[in-house]
Amino acid sequence: MTQFVHPSKEDITLPGLLSALADPMRLKIVKGMVGEKGCMSCCKAAPCPDMAKSTLSHHFRILREAGLVRTEKRGVENRNTLRLDEVNDRFPGLLKTVLKLADH
Amino acid sequence: MTQFVHPSKEDITLPGLLSALADPMRLKIVKGMVGEKGCMSCCKAAPCPDMAKSTLSHHFRILREAGLVRTEKRGVENRNTLRLDEVNDRFPGLLKTVLKLADH
DNA sequence: TCTATTGTTCAATATGATTGAACTATTGAA
């Protein structure tokens, strides 16, 4: 059984968030999750089909450990939810600003 | 003679900025430069006196290449200026948001 | 039960960070 580790809201840090969002792949994943109302399987969230499964898994782990994403196992796939309220509560305006600028 | 390489405003990228700001040392440097009206020598900007000179030099190179800082040689020391207007012009609100949240 | 699907973990390699040592360039004083 795989257990997912999520930081509590208080343990979310600004460097952790920025570092997680600084990767183009992960930024696309997060953007995609906002579009899909914050819930997505790992495969659906993949911004690039050529990316190795293990790399994708690694990126989701970074997003989890940064506190951006909550992962739950649902059947055969993972259900990933953006921790929007918690992140906004701790760092107001950050996600909104970054995601707005992420278009180009 | 040492020549400093700075990206043009158009070449500043969001991942580059986020990645540069994701490091606690560099975030402190940038914060310090805002407090000092955007101009500072490398030594003065050091957030930690125990840090090796070469590490500090490396951090300033990252900040330069991200487009956050402009470095000019002035006598024996370097004059580092925050490229506030250019960064704000290209990614409006980003610096303000990040720096406001950087306090804690 | 057998197979396909979804994702994790592991080991190996490649890429980036950190530091001490050596070097360059400027300033100021003898």
Added chain:
DNA sequence: TTCAATAGTTCAATCATATTGAACAATAGA
């Protein structure tokens, strides 16, 4: 002008992190 002090850069070595293929685990459905 020569010498030492100051401020940073560059280089090479070491250490940490990212990336990927291969093997594995767990669930769903035939």
